[in-house]
Amino acid sequence: MKVVGQELPRVEILEKVTGQSVFGADVSPAGRVLHGKMVRSPHPHARITAVRTEGAERLPGVRAVVTAADLPPVHYGNFVRDEEYFARTKVRYVGDRIAAVAAVDEETAEEAARLIEVDYQVLPAVTSGPEAMAPEAPVIHEDHADYWAQPSVENRRGNVCGHKQIMRGDPERGFAEADRIFEHRFHVPMVHQTYIEPHTVLAQFDASGKATVWVPTQAQFPLRAAIAQILRMPMTKVRVIPTEIGGGFGGKISPTIEPAAVALARKARQPVRIVMTRGEDFQGSNPRHPFHLRYKTGVRLDGTITAREIELVLGTGYSAGSGVMISQGAAVRAPGPYRIPNLRIDSYCVYTNTPTCGAYRGPAGPQLTFASESQIDIIARELGIDPVEMRLRNAFEDGDETPAGARLEDVHARETLRKAADVMNERPRPAGENIGRGLAVAHWLVGGMASSAGVKLNEDGTIGILTGVVDLSGASTSLAQIAAEVLGVSLDDVHVRTADTDFAPHSTISAGSQALKSMGSAVLLAAREVKRQIQQVAADKLEADLGDLELDDNKVFVKGSPERAVSLREVGHLALEHERGPIVSTQSVSRLVPHPAVAAHAAEVAVDPETGHVRILRYVAVQDVGTAVNPLSVRGQIEGGVMQGLGQALSEACTFTDGKMDNPNLLDYKIFSALDAPAVETHLIQHPCASGPLGAKGVGEPPIIPPPAVIANAVADAVGVRIHDLPITPEKIVRALKARRQP
Amino acid sequence: MTAEPIRITVTVNGESFREEVPATRSLLDFLRDDLGLTGTKEGCSEGECGACAVILDGRLVDACLIFAAEADGRSVETVEGLADGEELHPLQRTFAAAGAAQCGYCTPGMLMACKSLLDRNPSPTREEVTHGIAGNLCRCTGYGTIIQAVMEAAKES
Amino acid sequence: MRRFHYLAPRRLDEALSLLTPDAVPLAGGTDLFLRMERRQTQPDAVVDLKRIPDMDRIEPSDGGLRIGALAPMESLAASSLIVNGYRALAESARVVGSIQTRNRATIGGNLANASPAADTATPLLALGATAEAGRVDGSRELPLEQLFLGPGRTALESGELLTAVRIPAMPGRTGSSFQRCVRTAMDIAVVNCAAFVKLDEDGAVEDARIALGAVGPTPLRALSAESCLQGRRFDADAAAEAAECAAHDARPIDDVRASADYRKDMVRVLTRRAVENAFQRARGEA
Structure with a gap:
């Protein structure tokens, strides 16, 4: 392949390095833009007895105030309709939406927000999943049973908004066959995507009743539907225009401030912009689910796993959001990339008085893998088996099934795992004490969603691609590379445009590592159809058989006689005169077969046993990526994913006291800076994948998954203490070392 | 209380601007809202992320924690002034080639941090680069490609 | 942020005369701006000191x-x-x-x-x-x-x-060292510690000062640790004893950054390291 597989700069890179890219807050429409501000609950759980807006409405410069009274009584939610946009009777987390104001400037908007008076009757709150499951726990949704829910959402009761159980084989017999049984509990706290661009929106409402919404979103079509549903507007009266997006990582899928901005713009008849403060973003968006996990594993003395019993409790926050789906998916991936004949998995999705968690990159992955891969290491050490050998012994292969019964193909778990171990072992361990190595392996299942894309030949011989998918991680470049490959042109000859909901063909969301798979498949089909049309026009011109024509170097030529050629530019012109007309095709794909994508990572760390500080000396990331359409992008995804995963391993956590987040700022929510970041030794395992476009696999999710387990295993190797509760802070290491010294 | 707007004169990327601003206006909002230079980004307004980094009288600063009035009579460099007309700054070229910008939101501030570093230290070590960008958070790249891009730009010039 | 008057005097005496009870001085602004943004400080006037010549010498x-x-x-x-x-x-x-x-x-x-x-x-x-x-x-x-x-x-x-x-002047045979403990590289100190020692001609401590940060309501001197070092020559025991005394002098609390227990432990570690380092420097070894 000539273009696919090349390390090419992103198609939009020049705008990005010159500051010309238009991100959410950079949009400027006609007309004076009002400043919007949300009014949010200071209580994690309280009954609302009164909301008074008069003071705010009377303040000079205030143009609109909206509350639940301005919105239709709509309950929404994709899986359980348990959410109201503005709280009506109860607030359920610190940050719950009460009202929004729009004013001529920021100071006035802030002042107006302060003038809105709310009377609360404070209720007891619960922020942890297991506590919320206790019989005496305060009930977060009293009308739970009355909410509409998808049929797949099972066993709803109390604060449990979904319970998925998977049984495979005979767990009881599996444990009976085991020589040893191990049982451990783990905890992973909530973490936040911490994209550098906070949530922001600009909304305009025109005389025909149409709302235009500029927003950095990963999911323009679902967002359009959600805004329309919440405001009870016809869907096509909402136009969502996706801007350049300053990082999403799953945090910019669900609606946050957009419906408020539209409601304000409608009432004020003026455009309204809302920009979340960093603190608001930490408390009012969709972070990663906290998990409590129990893993019970039966093994033979040779390391063969005979059974696993897994219990997952995921705190979803004040509404089900995507939590039910994520808890169901978690059940399927919980056993790890292993062939385990006997399984019992219970996954509970539980309401808590916290923000509703969303789909942070690789949802549930780091939590499950931290628990599962920590335990595999513990078991291997107990049995005296090499941890890599134990994993290889149990690793799944082509033809194995997921716990849900789906057959797996294109599995490269063993090769990926071996490579990570080999790369780490290439260099000897440095001399010195308190240095250790750890490894973990994980998989992600890359699905595919209904998508369409258009490809056309321009009259000058260049190619245009029209999509509705937001470029989050280099998708536009990769799509252009796929079209360029099929049509025999260079990347510079392909122009990609992400259009808005009014004009773009329906496209998938940019999430779950499936954007390239879904959209790439649609672009591939459309490019192939465009190629056929080009051949059709060229065949007439060259008086050749359509089947004898090849495309390369911006030309169509007869196989074997390259001098019989016509340029794409000429074909572009000829087509307009030709009976077939302009060359263009829009193609669609529907749900695609999921494929596994495996990541195996290894780390070498040095621990200061006095302070507990962990220094990462080496970090190896190996990933099974199918065909790397753009290795530069792929490596970039892997290195970035690793760093987020390492943050979750060592320093990141949203912590709560009395229902209020302790650290809603970048000083105390610790993401990695350049000084914390190790160099990543990245290696790609490339075998074309049957279900991906030109063999590509999804790459964005897997790299974030192994790091917490890798670090836990490396720390245990270095200083002999095992941390079961993320993040692995210096303080926890020191405490564990002290506990070991004073039994 | 009311407070009179302040008249300030600030040189931005070599061009002098005379504007009236309220005292509460940050240098960041002044650049973005008053001058329409939206290349400089707001990431946290807490001085923690560096997305708003600009060079003020030759020193790298976070524009979110500075009042526009403090810049009166001073000179500011932003990402918009990095290229020399059509000619990209070496850092802009190496950032593009190395894949040092992914989502691109931290990129303007990151570029200014790197420029400021190379202005002070034209041939930095990897470690010096790492220290030079420590105040600029990037959530996409893991920093490796950024450090590589700076090393290459240093080699070029 | 609440509206205010911005004043930029060019002389120190002028600045001092502007510092009424409702005015705050502005230096680098990295803390003040945030406090004003969060309305923890709501002054009527802000007196920018940066136009005063030589105040940064x-x-x-x-x-x-x-x-x-x-x-x-x-x-x-x-x-x-x-x-x-x-x-x-x-x-x-x-x-x-x-x-x-x-x-x-x-x-x-x-x-x-x-x-x-x-x-x-x-x-x-x-x-x-x-x-x-x-x-x-x-x-x-x-x-x-x-x-x-x-x-x-x-x-x-x-x-x-x-x-x-x-x-004050630093004569010969003096050494100082700063140590701190953070969660990630870019952080506010979880604990910080500085040690200063002045040795006599025989290498015994003539004067020692040890200060601790983030372990009390103010940065504080670890006085018992200082007196523990007085007159002693350097050895591992001296540093360890000073560290133990410093841990007693510290009055840390639990907060989002660390527990009081961990802070006390870190006072021990950092004090020992700072004292050792200060000694080495006083002897011209580091």
């Missing part, structure tokens, strides 16, 4: 050093006077926030904010610094220990401004 004075309150951290870290003579201070200035912050944040601001975790406060306490407070009708000098009253509270009276810091 670092100069030899009375055999020691006088550092103007407006000197930014980056200048402290780069000053050969400080790097050569007062290493603990240079080491602390080097780790205050990012380069962006160090280019703005001043020594005066770092001290006058009276944060218990202020990184330059501990080395200055260990080095025996004094604070120079100016007011319309003159100025006074007070030992740095007396400046800090509690979190965000100083002994500066209404109308008084911290104008400079003075550090």
Whole structure:
């Protein structure tokens, strides 16, 4: 392949390095833009007895105030309709939406927000999943049973908004066959995507009743539907225009401030912009689910796993959001990339008085893998088996099934795992004490969603691609590379445009590592159809058989006689005169077969046993990526994913006291800076994948998954203490070392 | 209380601007809202992320924690002034080639941090680069490609 | 942010006359801006000190050093006077926030904010610094220990401004060291510690000062640790005993950054390391 597989700069890179890219807050429409501000609950759980807006409405410069009274009584939610946009009777987390104001400037908007008076009757709150499951726990949704829910959402009761159980084989017999049984509990706290661009929106409402919404979103079509549903507007009266997006990582899928901005713009008849403060973003968006996990594993003395019993409790926050789906998916991936004949998995999705968690990159992955891969290491050490050998012994292969019964193909778990171990072992361990190595392996299942894309030949011989998918991680470049490959042109000859909901063909969301798979498949089909049309026009011109024509170097030529050629530019012109007309095709794909994508990572760390500080000396990331359409992008995804995963391993956590987040700022929510970041030794395992476009696999999710387990295993190797509760802070290491010294 | 707007004169990327601003206006909002230079980004307004980094009288600063009035009579460099007309700054070229910008939101501030570093230290070590960008958070790249891009730009010039 | 008057005097006496009870001085602004944004401080007027000439000078004075309150951290870290003579201070200035912050944040601001975790406060306490407070009708000098009253509270009276810091001369056989403990590289100190020792001709401690940060309502001197070192020669036991005493002197609390227990443990570790390092330096070994 000539273009696919090349390390090419992103198609939009020049705008990005010159500051010309238009991100959410950079949009400027006609007309004076009002400043919007949300009014949010200071209580994690309280009954609302009164909301008074008069003071705010009377303040000079205030143009609109909206509350639940301005919105239709709509309950929404994709899986359980348990959410109201503005709280009506109860607030359920610190940050719950009460009202929004729009004013001529920021100071006035802030002042107006302060003038809105709310009377609360404070209720007891619960922020942890297991506590919320206790019989005496305060009930977060009293009308739970009355909410509409998808049929797949099972066993709803109390604060449990979904319970998925998977049984495979005979767990009881599996444990009976085991020589040893191990049982451990783990905890992973909530973490936040911490994209550098906070949530922001600009909304305009025109005389025909149409709302235009500029927003950095990963999911323009679902967002359009959600805004329309919440405001009870016809869907096509909402136009969502996706801007350049300053990082999403799953945090910019669900609606946050957009419906408020539209409601304000409608009432004020003026455009309204809302920009979340960093603190608001930490408390009012969709972070990663906290998990409590129990893993019970039966093994033979040779390391063969005979059974696993897994219990997952995921705190979803004040509404089900995507939590039910994520808890169901978690059940399927919980056993790890292993062939385990006997399984019992219970996954509970539980309401808590916290923000509703969303789909942070690789949802549930780091939590499950931290628990599962920590335990595999513990078991291997107990049995005296090499941890890599134990994993290889149990690793799944082509033809194995997921716990849900789906057959797996294109599995490269063993090769990926071996490579990570080999790369780490290439260099000897440095001399010195308190240095250790750890490894973990994980998989992600890359699905595919209904998508369409258009490809056309321009009259000058260049190619245009029209999509509705937001470029989050280099998708536009990769799509252009796929079209360029099929049509025999260079990347510079392909122009990609992400259009808005009014004009773009329906496209998938940019999430779950499936954007390239879904959209790439649609672009591939459309490019192939465009190629056929080009051949059709060229065949007439060259008086050749359509089947004898090849495309390369911006030309169509007869196989074997390259001098019989016509340029794409000429074909572009000829087509307009030709009976077939302009060359263009829009193609669609529907749900695609999921494929596994495996990541195996290894780390070498040095621990200061006095302070507990962990220094990462080496970090190896190996990933099974199918065909790397753009290795530069792929490596970039892997290195970035690793760093987020390492943050979750060592320093990141949203912590709560009395229902209020302790650290809603970048000083105390610790993401990695350049000084914390190790160099990543990245290696790609490339075998074309049957279900991906030109063999590509999804790459964005897997790299974030192994790091917490890798670090836990490396720390245990270095200083002999095992941390079961993320993040692995210096303080926890020191405490564990002290506990070991004073039994 | 009311407070009179302040008249300030600030040189931005070599061009002098005379504007009236309220005292509460940050240098960041002044650049973005008053001058329409939206290349400089707001990431946290807490001085923690560096997305708003600009060079003020030759020193790298976070524009979110500075009042526009403090810049009166001073000179500011932003990402918009990095290229020399059509000619990209070496850092802009190496950032593009190395894949040092992914989502691109931290990129303007990151570029200014790197420029400021190379202005002070034209041939930095990897470690010096790492220290030079420590105040600029990037959530996409893991920093490796950024450090590589700076090393290459240093080699070029 | 609440609206206010911005004032930019060009002379110190003018600035002092503007510092009414409803006015706040503005130096680097890296803390003040945020406090105003969050409405924790809502002044009527902000008096920007940066237009006053020479308030950022670092100069030899009375055999020691006088550092103007407006000197930014980056200048402290780069000053050969400080790097050569007062290493603990240079080491602390080097780790205050990012380069962006160090280019703005001043020594005066770092001290006058009276944060218990202020990184330059501990080395200055260990080095025996004094604070120079100016007011319309003159100025006074007070030992740095007396400046800090509690979190965000100083002994500066209404109308008084911290104008400079003075550090005494560092004769031979002295050494200082700064140590700190953080969660990630870019962080406010979880604990910081500075040690200063002056040895006599036989290598015994003639004078020792140890200061601790983020383990009490103010940066504080570990007095029992200091007296424990008095007259002793360096050995592992001396450092360990001083560390143990320092842990008793510390009065940490639990917060989002660390527990009180961990902070006490870190006081032990950092004090021992700082004392060892200061000794080595006093003997010209490091």
